[in-house]
Amino acid sequence: MDTNMDISAAREHYLDWLRDAHAMEEQAETMLKAMEGRLEHYPELRMRITQHIQETRHQADRLRRCIEDAGGDTSLLKDMTGKFMATMQGFSGAMASDEVVKGAMFSYAFEHMEIAAYRNLIAAARLVGDATTARVCEEILAEEMAMAKWLEEHMGAVVSQFLARAGTNPGAAKR
Amino acid sequence: MDTNMDISAAREHYLDWLRDAHAMEEQAETMLKAMEGRLEHYPELRMRITQHIQETRHQADRLRRCIEDAGGDTSLLKDMTGKFMATMQGFSGAMASDEVVKGAMFSYAFEHMEIAAYRNLIAAARLVGDATTARVCEEILAEEMAMAKWLEEHMGAVVSQFLARAGTNPGAAKR
Numbered sequence: 001m002d003t004n005m006d007i008s009a010a011r012e013h014y015l016d017w018l019r020d021a022h023a024m025e026e027q028a029e030t031m032l033k034a035m036e037g038r039l040e041h042y043p044e045l046r047m048r049i050t051q052h053i054q055e056t057r058h059q060a061d062r063l064r065r066c067i068e069d070a071g072g073d074t075s076l077l078k079d080m081t082g083k084f085m086a087t088m089q090g091f092s093g094a095m096a097s098d099e100v101v102k103g104a105m106f107s108y109a110f111e112h113m114e115i116a117a118y119r120n121l122i123a124a125a126r127l128v129g130d131a132t133t134a135r136v137c138e139e140i141l142a143e144e145m146a147m148a149k150w151l152e153e154h155m156g157a158v159v160s161q162f163l164a165r166a167g168t169n170p171g172a173a174k175r
Numbered sequence: 176m177d178t179n180m181d182i183s184a185a186r187e188h189y190l191d192w193l194r195d196a197h198a199m200e201e202q203a204e205t206m207l208k209a210m211e212g213r214l215e216h217y218p219e220l221r222m223r224i225t226q227h228i229q230e231t232r233h234q235a236d237r238l239r240r241c242i243e244d245a246g247g248d249t250s251l252l253k254d255m256t257g258k259f260m261a262t263m264q265g266f267s268g269a270m271a272s273d274e275v276v277k278g279a280m281f282s283y284a285f286e287h288m289e290i291a292a293y294r295n296l297i298a299a300a301r302l303v304g305d306a307t308t309a310r311v312c313e314e315i316l317a318e319e320m321a322m323a324k325w326l327e328e329h330m331g332a333v334v335s336q337f338l339a340r341a342g343t344n345p346g347a348a349k350r
Contacts, residue, residue, distance in 0.1 A: 006342020013273055013341055098188055105291040112323075113284035116330060120276060123331040127338055148287075155291060156298040163302055166188055167181020 007128065014124045015072040018133070021117050022067060022074050025060040028110065029053060035103050041165070041172045042100055045158060049107075052147050059140045066133040099174045101162050104155050111148040118144060182303065189299045190247040193308070196292050197242060197249050200235040203285065204228060210278050216340070216347045217275055220333060224282075227322050234315045241308040274349045276337050279330050286323035293319060 032053045039046040064074050096102060118141040125134035165173035207228045214221040239249050271277060293316040300309035340348035 005339050009342030009345070010338040013276075013338060016273070017276075098191070101188075101192075101295060105288060105295065108291040109284050109288035112287035113280060116280040116283040116326075119327070119330055120280065120334045123334040124338060127335060151291075152294070155294055159295045159298040160302060163185040163188060163299060164180050167184030170184070 005127065010124070011070075011128050014121075014128050014130070015067070015070055017117070017121055017124060018063060018067045018070065019072060019074060021114075021121060021137075022060060022063040024114060024117060025056050025063060028114070029056045029060070031110070032056060032107075035107070038175050039100065040175055042158060042161070042175070045100070045104065045154065048147070048150055048154075052143075055143045055147070059143065062136050062140065066130075066136055070130060070133065097166075097170060097174055098162060101159055104151055104158050108148060108151045108155065111144055111151065114144045115141060115148060180302065185299070186245075186303050189296075189303050189305075190242070190245055192292070192296055192299060193238060193242050193245065194247060194249060196289075196296060196312075197235055197238040199289060199292060200231050200238060203289070204231045204235070206285070207231060207282075210282070213350050214275065215350055217333060217336070217350070220275070220279065220329065223322070223325055223329075227318075230318045230322070234318065237311050237315065241305075241311055244307065245305060272341075272345060272349055273337060276334055279326055279333050283323060283326045283330065286319055286326065289319045290316060290323060 032049050036046060036049045036053065039049070067074050118137045121137045122134050122141065125131070125137060162173050207224050211221060211224045211228065214224070242249050293312045296312045297309050297316065300306070300312060337348050
């Protein structure tokens with residue numbers, strides 16, 4: 001803990017970021033479920049999304065306990081995260097003719113917003129001396145990085161399949 | 176080139192994605208300039224953003240030439256990218272009390288949307304047989320990855336500085 005730091009101001013921001021992360025995971029679940037519900041012709045991608053929905057639910061639970069242990073509550077959806085999420089959700093519904101490609105791309109960007117959020121939370125948790133939450137965030141970070149890596153490794157195949165199908169069966173190609 | 180592929184449909188999507196990428200870079204410049212203009216107390220971050228603004232302009236120029244060579248024009252801002260960008264731009268102006276932390280986080284997410292876009296474009300350019308654009312996109316991808324890596328390596332320091340200043344001087348801490 002940095003002794004020159006105003007610990008109460010730091011803790012307030014830290015709690016805000018934990019709540020942001022919790023709200024982010026709740027919205028992530030909504031977005032992922034919308035994608036899962038629409039995907040028909042990309043079974044591998046759909047299966048990975050199904051797996052990540054389970055992980056996301058468990059992440060939200062663990063964060064809720066961290067927030068409660070730190071004396072906060074999870075009722076506040078922070079405005080910025082909410083705005084970002086609302087946009088992300090817009091991409092997950094009925095979309096453009098290339099929705100699977102855009103969906104994978106935005107999911108990849110979204111995973112990295114989560115990765116940034118957990119890296120920041122780990123740094124902040126250490127500064128305010130919350131070792132338990134730092135450890136939980138490290139576990140969650142590993143799951144987000146695994147999902148991001150999976151998307152990175154499979155996006156090229158999604159693009160190839162999409163382009164191969166786009167001319168003959170655009171309806172099947174897009175989702 | 177995949178001979179089973181309907182090449183005209185594939186080329187149409189490919190051109191759309193090139194235009195998306197061009198629009199993305201133009202909006203990225205707007206967003207980065209807004210961040211650059213607001214940052215005062217994070218000189219290292221500001222300097223890296225200034226550098227990336229130059230890179231971003233050059234990227235947009237190179238993409239415009241690729242689009243023209245492929246017989247397209249750059250007048251269409253694709254709706255989805257525009258929506259995403261509009262949200263991102265919202266984050267770059269006067270923001271929350273932790274704007275530098277959120278700004279770095281969203282920039283990191285945004286860099287990964289760009290990384291995904293260029294990975295997809297490289298795959299698509301190879302499928303439609305556009306070796307020149309594939310090479311340009313590989314060059315741009317390397318620049319985006321370098322920016323993302325820089326942000327990843329420096330976000331923790333931004334968080335520490337922010338939290339250390341937040342109690343004593345919130346106005347300086349936030350930007």
